Amino acid sequence: MIQEIAEKVGEHQGAEHVAEHGEAGADFIIHHILAQPLIKLPTIFGVDFTITNHVLMMWIAAAILIVTFGLAFRRRPAVPSGLANALEGLVVYLRDDIILPNLGHEAKAYAPYLLTAFFFVLLCNLLGLVPYGATATGNIAVTGALAICTFMMVQIAGIRKHGLLGYLKHFCPPGMPFLLRFILVPVELISMVTKHFALAIRLFANMIAGHITILALMSLIFFFKNWLITPFPLAIILFSSLLEILIALIQAYVFTILSAVFIGASIAEEH
Amino acid sequence: MELMTPSGGTIFWTVVTFILLVLILGKVAWRPILQMLDEREKRIKESLDQAEKTRIAAQKTMEEQKQIIEAARKEAQEILAKTRKTAEATKDEIVTKAGKEADQLLVKAKRDIELSRDKAMEEIREIAVTLSISATQKLIGKTLNKKEHEALVANSLKSLRGIN
Numbered sequence: 530m531i532q533e534i535a536e537k538v539g540e541h542q543g544a545e546h547v548a549e550h551g552e553a554g555a556d557f558i559i560h561h562i563l564a565q566p567l568i569k570l571p572t573i574f575g576v577d578f579t580i581t582n583h584v585l586m587m588w589i590a591a592a593i594l595i596v597t598f599g600l601a602f603r604r605r606p607a608v609p610s611g612l613a614n615a616l617e618g619l620v621v622y623l624r625d626d627i628i629l630p631n632l633g634h635e636a637k638a639y640a641p642y643l644l645t646a647f648f649f650v651l652l653c654n655l656l657g658l659v660p661y662g663a664t665a666t667g668n669i670a671v672t673g674a675l676a677i678c679t680f681m682m683v684q685i686a687g688i689r690k691h692g693l694l695g696y697l698k699h700f701c702p703p704g705m706p707f708l709l710r711f712i713l714v715p716v717e718l719i720s721m722v723t724k725h726f727a728l729a730i731r732l733f734a735n736m737i738a739g740h741i742t743i744l745a746l747m748s749l750i751f752f753f754k755n756w757l758i759t760p761f762p763l764a765i766i767l768f769s770s771l772l773e774i775l776i777a778l779i780q781a782y783v784f785t786i787l788s789a790v791f792i793g794a795s796i797a798e799e800h
Numbered sequence: 801m802e803l804m805t806p807s808g809g810t811i812f813w814t815v816v817t818f819i820l821l822v823l824i825l826g827k828v829a830w831r832p833i834l835q836m837l838d839e840r841e842k843r844i845k846e847s848l849d850q851a852e853k854t855r856i857a858a859q860k861t862m863e864e865q866k867q868i869i870e871a872a873r874k875e876a877q878e879i880l881a882k883t884r885k886t887a888e889a890t891k892d893e894i895v896t897k898a899g900k901e902a903d904q905l906l907v908k909a910k911r912d913i914e915l916s917r918d919k920a921m922e923e924i925r926e927i928a929v930t931l932s933i934s935a936t937q938k939l940i941g942k943t944l945n946k947k948e949h950e951a952l953v954a955n956s957l958k959s960l961r962g963i964n
Contacts, residue, residue, distance in 0.1 A: 563802055564810065576808035584813045591821045598829035602836075620833050640834060641826035649821055665814075670806035674814030737803075 558744040562737060564668055583665040590652040590665065594645075623647055627786050631793035635690070639792055642682055647785040650675065654736060654777030658770065666780075667736035669729065676729035679788040683725075687795035696795075728787055735780045739773040929953045 564581035571578065601613040609617055628636045628643055650666060657664025665671045687696040700717040701710060746762040746769065933949050 559803065564807065570809070576812060578809040578812065580813070581807075581810060584810060584817075587814060587817050591817055594821065595824055595828060598825060598833075602829060602832055617833060617837070620830075621837065624834070624837070637834070641830040642822055644830050645818070645822045645825050648825075649818065668806075668810060669804055670808075670810035671814045673806050674811040675818060677811070678815060678818055 557748060558741055561744055562664075562667060562740055564670075565663075581668075582663045583668045583671060586656050586663050586665040587653060587671065590649060590656055593652060594648055619648075620644060623785065627782075627789050631786075631789040632796070633793075635686070635796055639682070639686065639789075642678075643785050643789050643792075646675070646679070646788055647781050650732065650784050651777060651781035654781060655774070657736065657740065658773055658777065664736050664740060666732055667740060669733045672729040672733040672736075675732070675784070676725045679728060679791060680722075680725040682788070683721075683791045683795045686792045690796040699795075724787075724791065728784065732780050732784055735776055739769060739776055743769050743773070925953060925957060928957075 564583045566579045566581050567585055568580040570580060597612070598616065601611075601616055623644055624636070624640060627647075628640050632639055653665040653671070656662045657667060666675075684696075687699065690696070691699070700721075701714050705713060743766050746766050749762045750759050929946075929949050932953060933946070936949075
C-alpha cells in the first residue's frame with residue numbers, strides 16, 4: 530500500500546503542485562476501496578460474473594465461519610469451554626436481545642437467517658481491517674445484495690404468516706378514508722423499499738467512510754514528504770483503526786437488529 | 801461514479817454465497833447450538849425445580865422433626881413432673897410411716913422398760929425380804945413371820961423411794 534502511494538507520488542516528482550499530489554492521493558484511495566478483478570469471467574446478459582477481491586473476501590469469511598463453527602461445535606459437551614463458549618455467548622446474546630424480542634414465537638424460523646447475517650457481516654467488516662484484506666461490505670453491490678436478502682425474507686415472512694392477500698392488506702390498513710388510500714398505499718410501498726435501501730447504504734457508507742479516513746490520513750505523510758510529520762497521522766490512524774473495530778461490531782449489530790425489526794413488523798398482527 | 805455503481809456479478813455472488821452460508825451454517829451451527837441451548841435451559845430449569853422441591857421437602861421434614869422433638873420434650877417434662885410428684889408422695893408416706901413406727905417402737909420400749917423395772921423391783925423386794933428375814937433371825941434369833949417382814953420391807957422401800 531505504501532509502496533504504491535510512493536510510486537504514485539513519484540510519478541509526480543518534479544511537478545511540485547499540491548493539487549497534483551492531492552489527485553494522486555485520491556486515485557490511491559479510490560483504488561483501494563474499489564473492487565479489483567481477480568478472475569475474469571464472461572459477461573452474460575449484461576451481468577459481469579468476474580470474481581473480484583470482494584467476492585473472494587466474502588468466500589474467505591464464509592469459509593472461516595463454517596470451519597470455526599464446525600470445529601467449535603463438533604463435540605457437544607454439557608458445559609462448553611473455550612471457543613465454543615465464546616461463540617455461544619454471542620449466539621445467546623443475539624437470540625435473547627435481538628431475535629426473541631422482535632420475533633417472539635416465530636424466532637425459530639428466522640434465527641438462522643439473522644444469526645448468519647450478523648456473523649457474516651461482522652466477519653466481512655473485520656476482514657477489511659486485516660492487512661491485505663478488502664472490505665466486502667464496503668461494496669455497494671454486496672450490501673445491496675444483503676439488503677435484497679433481508680427484503681426477500683420480509684416478504685416471505687409476511688406472506689407465510691398472513692397469506693398473500695392478508696399480507697397485501699398490510700399496505701392498506703382498514704378504517705382509512707377512501708381518498709387517503711391513494712396517498713398512504715404508495716407511501717407504505719415506498720417505505721417498504723426505502724428502509725431496505727437505507728439498510729444497504731448504511732452499512733456501505735459506514736464501512737467505506739472509515740477506510741477513506743484512514744487512507745486520507747496515510748496520504749498526508751506522502752503529501753507533506755516529511756518524516757517529522759509521520760507520528761501525527763499514524764497516531765490518528767491507530768485511533769481510527771480502533772474506532773473501525775467498534776464500527777464493524779456496531780454495523781453488524783445494526784444490520785441484524787434492523788433485519789429482525791423489519792421481519793418482526795412484517796409478521797406482526799394487525800392492530 | 802464507479803463507487804456507487806453496484807456490479808450485477810457481485811450481487812449475484814453475494815446472494816449465492818449468503819444463501820448457501822445460511823443453509824450450511826443452519827445445519828452445522830445454528831440448529832445444534834440452539835437445540836443445545838434449549839436442552840440446557842430445560843435441564844437447568846428442571847434442576848432448579850427439583851432443588852426447590854427438595855428444599856421444600858427438607859423444610860417439611862425439619863418442621864416435622866421439630867414438632868416431634870417438641871412433643872418428646874413436653875412428654876419428658878410431664879413424665880418428670882409426674883414422677884417427681886409420685887416420689888414426693890412416696891417420700892411423705894414413708895416418712896409418715898417411719899415416724900409412726902418409731903412412735904410405736906418408743907411406746908413399746910417404754911412399756912417394756914416399765915415392765916422390766918416393775919419386775920426387777922418385785923424381785924428386789926422378794927430378795928430383800930428373804931435377806932432381811934435371814935438377817936433378823938441371825939440377829940435376834942427369832943423368826944418373824946413373813947407378814948411382819950413384808951411390812952418392814954415395804955416401809956423401807958417406801959423410805960428408799962422417798963430418798964430417790
